[in-house]
Amino acid sequence: MRHPRSTRTIAGTAVLLTAALVAAACGGARSGGGGGDGSHTIKFSHVVTKETPKGQAAEKFKELVENQCGDQITVEVYPNSELYGDEDEMQAVQSGAAQMLAPASAKFTTIAPQLQVLDLPFLFDSVEDIPKIASPDTEVGKAIFENQALADRGIKVLGLWDNGLKQLSSNKQLAKPSDLRGQRFRIQPSDVLRSQFGKWRGETTPMAFSEVYSALQQGVIDGQENPYSNIESQNMHTVQKHITESNHGYIGYAHVINNEFFESLSPELQDCVTSAADEAADFNHEIATRVNEESKKTIEKEGSTEITELTEEQREAFKDAVVPSVWKQYSDVLGEELIADLLAAQE
Ligand code: LMR
Numbered sequence: 001m002r003h004p005r006s007t008r009t010i011a012g013t014a015v016l017l018t019a020a021l022v023a024a025a026c027g028g029a030r031s032g033g034g035g036g037d038g039s040h041t042i043k044f045s046h047v048v049t050k051e052t053p054k055g056q057a058a059e060k061f062k063e064l065v066e067n068q069c070g071d072q073i074t075v076e077v078y079p080n081s082e083l084y085g086d087e088d089e090m091q092a093v094q095s096g097a098a099q100m101l102a103p104a105s106a107k108f109t110t111i112a113p114q115l116q117v118l119d120l121p122f123l124f125d126s127v128e129d130i131p132k133i134a135s136p137d138t139e140v141g142k143a144i145f146e147n148q149a150l151a152d153r154g155i156k157v158l159g160l161w162d163n164g165l166k167q168l169s170s171n172k173q174l175a176k177p178s179d180l181r182g183q184r185f186r187i188q189p190s191d192v193l194r195s196q197f198g199k200w201r202g203e204t205t206p207m208a209f210s211e212v213y214s215a216l217q218q219g220v221i222d223g224q225e226n227p228y229s230n231i232e233s234q235n236m237h238t239v240q241k242h243i244t245e246s247n248h249g250y251i252g253y254a255h256v257i258n259n260e261f262f263e264s265l266s267p268e269l270q271d272c273v274t275s276a277a278d279e280a281a282d283f284n285h286e287i288a289t290r291v292n293e294e295s296k297k298t299i300e301k302e303g304s305t306e307i308t309e310l311t312e313e314q315r316e317a318f319k320d321a322v323v324p325s326v327w328k329q330y331s332d333v334l335g336e337e338l339i340a341d342l343l344a345a346q347e
Pocket residue numbers: 047048054103104163188208209225226230251
């Protein structure tokens with residue numbers, strides 16, 4: 001089984017060259033948009049495959065904008081870290097080299113640390129809880145949509161997408177927190193996630209998503225955490241003997257746009273982009289659970305990875321080690337009141 005990334009090097013280079021040529025042909029317009037003829041281009045870069053809940057929603061956004069915004073906006077979607085990866089996408093959207101991204105909350109840690117609220121372990125007991133806690137009109141949603149640090153960086157939030165709940169993978173069966181002792185896990189660059197694994201006595205290495213498969217294959221790391229769709233679409237399961245269905249954390253995405261580019265659009269086009277973003281978010285929420293279930297089935301069918309479903313008691317043991325300790329540890333970063341409210345809602 002081959003990692004999607006390994007087929008990407010040549011294709012990715014071709015994409016970069018094409019993108020550079022297109023940019024040159026457009027006079028290198030800084031916000032990607034203004035070709036001078038009233039047309040605009042949105043380069044939408046992301047790090048997962050087209051088949052995942054984020055990948056499909058990005059394609060849906062493209063379809064909606066191109067069908068509904070009167071031929072005035074073209075959306076170029078670059079999946080699977082082909083154009084920008086975790087290491088450079090935040091810079092790209094701030095500089096206007098890319099107009100649009102949908103990174104997981106953890107990826108915003110250095111520029112808008114409050115988004116780590118979505119990384120809190122056991123924030124959700126099941127996928128049914130996600131809309132109750134992480135929708136635009138909840139306190140958590142407002143902390144993201146109205147985030148001042150993002151606004152200061154010229155980043156506008158258009159929507160919240162999700163990819164459901166994370167599972168643990170490793171070559172060792174992980175049925176209780178002490179099983180993680182001495183194992184090294186790849187994490188997204190989030191302090192909250194480092195603390196979560198620390199409480200379970202696991203070691204951590206922050207790493208770009210596109211590097212995880214090779215790092216697992218080469219034994220640089222022992223395990224990682226992700227929803228089934230990311231594990232399966234990156235073929236991580238082919239280099240991991242065990243998956244623990246812990247549902248311990250969440251992958252939520254902020255669908256964002258470079259604000260200068262957005263403001264350069266006419267009010268009609270702004271409305272059109274906003275409503276396409278709303279529809280794409282609805283679509284993402286509709287498909288996320290199903291896509292993850294399908295990925296789980298594919299992994300089961302391939303038969304090389306044992307899936308351990310935790311009993312309620314076993315899951316509680318993982319939870320007790322991190323809640324409320326990790327939540328409280330970050331209440332100054334995430335907001336004292338927000339954490340107090342979230343903890344109260346747990347009772
Ligand atoms: C990860 O880095 O594990 C995820 O954030 C990737 C993604 O975008 O779902």
